[in-house]
Amino acid sequence: MTKPWISLSGIGAFAVLLLGVAPFVLTDHWLNNLGKYCCWAIAAVGIGLAWGRGGMLVMGQGVFFALGAYSMAMHLTLETAGDRIPGFMVLYDPLAPLPAFWEPFRSAGFTLLAIVVLPVVLAGVLGYALFKRRVKGAYFAILTQALAVALAILISSTIRETGGDTGLSDFKYFFGYVLNDPANKLMVYLIAAGLLVVCLLAVWQLYRSRFGELLVATRDAEERVRFLGYDPANVKLVAFVVSALMASIGGAMFVPIVGIITPAEIGAAASIMMIAGVAFGGRASLFGPALGAMAVGWGQSSLGSTWPEGWTYILGLLFVVVILFLPNGLSSLPARIAAARRKPDPQPTPAAPAAAVLEEVRS
Amino acid sequence: MHVDALIAPLLNGSAQGALLLLAALGLSLTFGQMGVINMAHGEFLMIGAFAAYLVQQVITASDLSIPVALPVAFVVAGLFGLLLEVTIIQWMYRRPLDTLLVTVGVGLILQQAALQIFPSQGVPVEKPGWLDGQLNILGYEWPLRQLFTILLATVCVAALSAWLKYTSFGRRIRATVHNRDLAETSGISTRTVDRLTFFTGSGLAGVAGVAASLIGGTNSQMGAQYIIPAFLVVAAGGIGQLKGTIIAAWAVGVALSYFAYWTTGSLAQVLAFILVIVFLQLRPQGLFTVRTRSLA
Amino acid sequence: MTGTSLVVTDLCVEFSGFVAVGGVSFDAHPGEVRFLIGPNGAGKTTCIDAITGLVKGTGSAKLGEKELLGRQVHRIVRLGVGRTFQTASVFDELTVLQNLDIAAGRHRSSTSLLRSRRGTDPSIELALEETGLTGELATPAGILSHGQKQWLEIAMLLVQDAKVLLLDEPVAGMSQDERTATGELLQRIAAKRIVVVVEHDMDFMRRYATRVTVLHQGRVLSQGTVAEVQADPRVQEVYLGTADAMTEG
Numbered sequence: 001m002t003k004p005w006i007s008l009s010g011i012g013a014f015a016v017l018l019l020g021v022a023p024f025v026l027t028d029h030w031l032n033n034l035g036k037y038c039c040w041a042i043a044a045v046g047i048g049l050a051w052g053r054g055g056m057l058v059m060g061q062g063v064f065f066a067l068g069a070y071s072m073a074m075h076l077t078l079e080t081a082g083d084r085i086p087g088f089m090v091l092y093d094p095l096a097p098l099p100a101f102w103e104p105f106r107s108a109g110f111t112l113l114a115i116v117v118l119p120v121v122l123a124g125v126l127g128y129a130l131f132k133r134r135v136k137g138a139y140f141a142i143l144t145q146a147l148a149v150a151l152a153i154l155i156s157s158t159i160r161e162t163g164g165d166t167g168l169s170d171f172k173y174f175f176g177y178v179l180n181d182p183a184n185k186l187m188v189y190l191i192a193a194g195l196l197v198v199c200l201l202a203v204w205q206l207y208r209s210r211f212g213e214l215l216v217a218t219r220d221a222e223e224r225v226r227f228l229g230y231d232p233a234n235v236k237l238v239a240f241v242v243s244a245l246m247a248s249i250g251g252a253m254f255v256p257i258v259g260i261i262t263p264a265e266i267g268a269a270a271s272i273m274m275i276a277g278v279a280f281g282g283r284a285s286l287f288g289p290a291l292g293a294m295a296v297g298w299g300q301s302s303l304g305s306t307w308p309e310g311w312t313y314i315l316g317l318l319f320v321v322v323i324l325f326l327p328n329g330l331s332s333l334p335a336r337i338a339a340a341r342r343k344p345d346p347q348p349t350p351a352a353p354a355a356a357v358l359e360e361v362r363s
Numbered sequence: 364m365h366v367d368a369l370i371a372p373l374l375n376g377s378a379q380g381a382l383l384l385l386a387a388l389g390l391s392l393t394f395g396q397m398g399v400i401n402m403a404h405g406e407f408l409m410i411g412a413f414a415a416y417l418v419q420q421v422i423t424a425s426d427l428s429i430p431v432a433l434p435v436a437f438v439v440a441g442l443f444g445l446l447l448e449v450t451i452i453q454w455m456y457r458r459p460l461d462t463l464l465v466t467v468g469v470g471l472i473l474q475q476a477a478l479q480i481f482p483s484q485g486v487p488v489e490k491p492g493w494l495d496g497q498l499n500i501l502g503y504e505w506p507l508r509q510l511f512t513i514l515l516a517t518v519c520v521a522a523l524s525a526w527l528k529y530t531s532f533g534r535r536i537r538a539t540v541h542n543r544d545l546a547e548t549s550g551i552s553t554r555t556v557d558r559l560t561f562f563t564g565s566g567l568a569g570v571a572g573v574a575a576s577l578i579g580g581t582n583s584q585m586g587a588q589y590i591i592p593a594f595l596v597v598a599a600g601g602i603g604q605l606k607g608t609i610i611a612a613w614a615v616g617v618a619l620s621y622f623a624y625w626t627t628g629s630l631a632q633v634l635a636f637i638l639v640i641v642f643l644q645l646r647p648q649g650l651f652t653v654r655t656r657s658l659a
Numbered sequence: 660m661t662g663t664s665l666v667v668t669d670l671c672v673e674f675s676g677f678v679a680v681g682g683v684s685f686d687a688h689p690g691e692v693r694f695l696i697g698p699n700g701a702g703k704t705t706c707i708d709a710i711t712g713l714v715k716g717t718g719s720a721k722l723g724e725k726e727l728l729g730r731q732v733h734r735i736v737r738l739g740v741g742r743t744f745q746t747a748s749v750f751d752e753l754t755v756l757q758n759l760d761i762a763a764g765r766h767r768s769s770t771s772l773l774r775s776r777r778g779t780d781p782s783i784e785l786a787l788e789e790t791g792l793t794g795e796l797a798t799p800a801g802i803l804s805h806g807q808k809q810w811l812e813i814a815m816l817l818v819q820d821a822k823v824l825l826l827d828e829p830v831a832g833m834s835q836d837e838r839t840a841t842g843e844l845l846q847r848i849a850a851k852r853i854v855v856v857v858e859h860d861m862d863f864m865r866r867y868a869t870r871v872t873v874l875h876q877g878r879v880l881s882q883g884t885v886a887e888v889q890a891d892p893r894v895q896e897v898y899l900g901t902a903d904a905m906t907e908g
């Protein structure tokens with residue numbers, strides 16, 4: 001709140017690096033990878049908003065990621081197939097028609113609308129129902145994770161309609177542009193990176209707004225907020241919906257960049273990996289979630305393929321070590337070191353704030 | 364014939380529910396009584412299953428090995444739980460959501476370790492001969508394997524509730540749950556209580572693992588598939604309510620098997636999940652609730 | 660609107676069979692400092708909980724013409740009923756100004772919620788002055804002294820423009836000077852608003868109460884001015900252990 005310009009210039013520098021520098025210094029392969037990390041980072045920014053600032057541990061962001069990703073993938077699949085029925089469907093049943101829910105995704109406009117509207121509607125309905133009934137904490141986390149598991153199972157088992165475990169892939173066109181063309185690949189990357197910057201700007205404004213303060217207040221003492229005449233359900237709902245929208249946008253851009261979407265990218269494990277990045281970077285900070293997600297994304301796609309055993313251990317340890325010793329992630333490290341320097345004997349962590357205690361006992 | 368189609372899933376579902384209950388029982392203790400959300404509970408179940416496999420490597424007669432494996436799995440999984448409590452969870456009692464995430468990490472590590480120690484496609488656990496065959500009850504053939512799961516779940520529930528009710532340790536657990544500060548000032552070592560509770564809860568996961576190994580495959584992924592359903596069962600039953608957990612587990616098991624009968628196995632899972640979520644929507648506190656005065 | 664009163668009639672609250680409040684009636688008007696006293700567990704906090712919608716109660720609690728019981732917590736607040744808690748509950752991570760700003764915010768439009776704050780509302784400045792917190796504007800609420808936290812809570816009620824202030828043990832843990840300051844503050848506030856104070860401190864009650872309601876085991880034991888209540892033999896009996904506190908000085 002005190003130094004808006006520092007954060008803003010941070011976003012500016014980040015934008016210059018992503019949009020201005022990276023395309024010139026990175027190989028096509030790495031630029032494509034960076035684009036993928038940007039998609040996870042977009043989802044992570046949303047998680048930072050919902051979890052870091054709003055206290056809602058969203059363990060099923062894969063669901064919203066999937067809404068965006070599969071909307072986009074269906075459109076690109078149809079665009080590639082032209083008038084014919086997509087190849088994988090023919091494999092399973094050559095005579096059956098295109099499933100009805102695919103039909104509208106022929107339209108580019110409808111697809112873009114779906115990427116925005118579907119997550120907003122689903123998160124809106126779900127969030128309204130859960131928050132009004134005061135479902136929170138671990139319950140909320142487990143329920144959202146259950147949804148991600150359910151959706152992944154559903155997609156796996158509907159092979160002809162969604163491609164099942166093999167997913168949707170082999171896209172040739174992206175809204176009329178040939179995806180193989182390096183220039184178009186660069187364009188797709190720039191869109192993803194640009195969207196990440198836009199999302200950062202959006203949460204920057206949200207965090208410094210009165211709404212941001214209200215969200216933190218709701219996180220720390222929901223009941224107290226109620227006694228100020230607000231309905232905390234509405235406050236949380238806004239944050240949850242925005243985070244779902246961001247996950248969907250990340251998912252939508254993931255598809256043209258990576259070229260394939262499968263249930264594995266949206267299920268429980270994938271949703272947990274999105275959380276890992278946010279926890280690592282710093283859940284409540286502005287840049288932490290995005291940078292953390294990029295770091296974890298890098299680990300996943302490089303270490304994850306060259307040294308899979310090691311990577312899983314690292315991911316597991318990352319959860320344990322970071323959450324246990326550095327709950328606010330790497331971004332809180334400088335402040336911690338500074339604090340440790342100032343007073344050599346570190347104070348024990350203060351007891352839960354009175355307001356939070358009230359929250360605990362009243363709920 | 365017509366009736367059979369309705370009854371068969373009921374039998375099958377009761378067995379599924381029993382397995383779910385076994386998996387949820389330990390959770391209802393650690394989550395319900397202590398408020399700890401242990402996402403590695405599924406991996407403790409996996410440890411129990413692998414323990415059964417290892418016991419069979421020593422005692423090759425499968426008729427004997429499974430009865431031996433049950434207590435072994437209880438102790439081994441329990442010790443893992445104890446280790447987790449002592450090294451990590453005891454520092455986090457005031458941060459339930461963070462505990463959840465830390466144990467997600469622990470679960471990942473345990474899964475990967477199992478993947479490296481054991482063949483990646485999993486290991487076979489021999490079913491004892493006395494589990495083959497069927498028993499005729501009320502004109503229906505019950506596979507003994509299913510009856511065994513139901514029996515095991517019944518025994519575990521009975522043992523657990525007797526332990527909570529009649530032993531001094533059980534009473535101490537309940538006292539601690541009721542009012543931690545008061546328990547402490549009246550001389551109960553809440554630390555010991557916490558540890559023992561966690562040991563028991565994790566041990567029960569081990570027992571569930573043995574039962575699961577007799578029904579499905581034993582591999583590094585097996586725990587992950589139980590954790591969410593088990594949590595949903597505990598939540599739907601009502602926190603800390605054994606009675607509720609039992610009913611919820613049975614209901615979910617039966618629902619699963621009816622859905623599977625009408626549709627497909629995977630769609631059944633989706634439907635069962637949705638059913639529980641909708642139920643929790645209607646009754647966020649679960650089937651049964653205890654009202655306590657929490658603000659002194 | 661100075662005529663609006665809070666009228667509680669036959670309020671009952673039951674916790675799975677246990678009657679915490681069994682038919683309590685009292686009223687409070689602007690211009691007086693109304694005290695609610697009683698031994699531990701008498702049901703004072705529960706009364707306030709029921710009036711503010713935190714627990715379900717039967718009977719009636721009317722603010723002017725409007726029935727409060729049965730409404731949702733935040734709707735009751737929007738009718739102008741504010742409260743504090745036995746344990747001070749402010750947003751520790753936010754500054755005093757941010758705390759007050761949130762309290763003042765329920766009248767704002769949703770678009771203004773999305774903007775950052777520029778300047779300080781006049782109502783906030785007024786409340787700061789009233790409670791003597793002007794110097795602490797930028798202090799995180801978590802590091803305020805206990806007394807200051809209570810004042811911040813009262814200030815939050817003021818900017819919230821509450822017509823009714825229900826204060827649950829506002830001077831518990833305060834020094835003598837702080838008590839005096841709080842008492843005088845309450846009297847100033849009470850000129851235009853309804854102030855109901857739950858207290859254990861008899862000395863404080865004697866100095867600042869206009870009228871007193873004594874609760875015991877969920878029922879009204881006695882009601883009236885300080886002198887009347889003190890003279891009531893039933894009250895003395897209930898307060899046997901603390902009888903000295905009732906009669907002394």
Ligand SMILES: Nc1ncnc2c1ncn2[C@@H]1O[C@H](COP(=O)(O)OP(=O)(O)OP(=O)(O)O)[C@@H](O)[C@H]1O
Pocket residue numbers: 654655656657659674677678679697698699700701702703704705706745
């Ligand atoms: N949520 C609840 N569930 C069960 N019993 C409750 C609940 N809330 C209050 N009680 C009981 O109601 C009675 C009145 O409690 P209350 O907190 O209103 O007393 P009080 O007058 O405010 O006491 P104190 O002076 O100690 O604050 C007590 O016996 C208490 O145990």
Ligand SMILES: [Mg+2]
Pocket residue numbers: 703704705745
């Ligand atoms: Mg009280």
